[in-house]
Amino acid sequence: MGTVSKALSLLALFNHGRLEMGLSELTRLSGMNKATVYRMMTELQAAGFVEQMNGDRAYRLGPEVLRLAALREAAVPLLSVSRDVLRRLCDETGETSHMSIQRNGQLTTLTHAYSSHHGTRVAMEDAEILSLHATGSGLAFLAFSSEEVVTRALSAPLVKHTPQTETDPERLRHALAEAHESGIAESVGGFEADVYSHAAPIFGADQRPIGALAVAAPVSRMTAELKSRVRAALKAAALDLTQRTGGFCPPDYPGAA
Numbered sequence: 001m002g003t004v005s006k007a008l009s010l011l012a013l014f015n016h017g018r019l020e021m022g023l024s025e026l027t028r029l030s031g032m033n034k035a036t037v038y039r040m041m042t043e044l045q046a047a048g049f050v051e052q053m054n055g056d057r058a059y060r061l062g063p064e065v066l067r068l069a070a071l072r073e074a075a076v077p078l079l080s081v082s083r084d085v086l087r088r089l090c091d092e093t094g095e096t097s098h099m100s101i102q103r104n105g106q107l108t109t110l111t112h113a114y115s116s117h118h119g120t121r122v123a124m125e126d127a128e129i130l131s132l133h134a135t136g137s138g139l140a141f142l143a144f145s146s147e148e149v150v151t152r153a154l155s156a157p158l159v160k161h162t163p164q165t166e167t168d169p170e171r172l173r174h175a176l177a178e179a180h181e182s183g184i185a186e187s188v189g190g191f192e193a194d195v196y197s198h199a200a201p202i203f204g205a206d207q208r209p210i211g212a213l214a215v216a217a218p219v220s221r222m223t224a225e226l227k228s229r230v231r232a233a234l235k236a237a238a239l240d241l242t243q244r245t246g247g248f249c250p251p252d253y254p255g256a257a
Helices: 003-011 023-030 034-046 063-075 078-093 136-143 147-155 169-182 224-244
Strands: 096-103 106-113 185-188 195-203 209-218
Touching: 003 023, 003 034, 023 034, 078 096, 078 106, 078 209, 078 224, 096 136, 106 136, 106 209, 136 147, 136 169, 136 185, 136 195, 136 209, 147 169, 169 185, 195 224, 209 224
Parallel strands: none
Antiparallel strands: 096 106, 096 209, 185 195, 195 209
C-alpha cells in the first residue's frame, strides 16, 4: 500500500461502533506498526481529517470530512435525492426503506427512512456495512455486476449471520439469476433474523450498479399483498433514483426504457 492508501485505510476503520479510537486500537486494527500509524494520524489531524478534543488522546473524524462530503453532494446530489425517494417509498409501502452504495467492494448504507404506519419496524443505521451474500441489497447489486465481481464476492469466506443465511455459492448464484430476471432480490432472515427485505439495484452513468434501494419489514408482516406492493413500488423508485442521479439502466434490466 502507498502512503495515501494507508492513510485512507485508517479513516475507513471508523464506524458506528468505533466513533473514537486511540492509537493502540488503530494500530491493532490496521496491522501497521505504531510509529507509522502515529505519523499518519498526525498528518491527517493537521489536514483536518481527524481531531482530538479537550486533551483526549482518542481520535475522531474531523471537519474536513464534512467539507468534502458537502462538495460531493453539491456535484452529485445523491443524498438529497435519495432521501426524497425513500420518503415516498415509505409512504407507499408503510415499511423501512434504505439506500446503499458500493465502495471498494463493500456495500454501505448511505441513508434510510422510517414509516410512521407501524410502531414495530426494522431499525437501520447509516454507514452500516451490508453483507453482499446475505442481504437483499447485496444480492440486487451482485445480480447485475460483472462475473468478476460476483466470483470475487462468492469466493470470499461467507459469514453465516443467522441460521437462515445462505452460504452455498451455487444456491446464491441461483438467487442472483432469479433477481436478474425479475429485477428484484429478496432475503428472508439472511442478515437479521425475522427481517424480510426486497431490493433493486441503482445504476450509474456506465450502466453498472452503484448500489441498491431496499425495503425491509418484519417477516410476520410480509403478506402476499404487501409483497406485491413493495416489489412494484421498489422497482419504480429504483428506476426513478437511477434516472435522477444521472444513471442508466442496462438493456437487460426488466422494465428499463
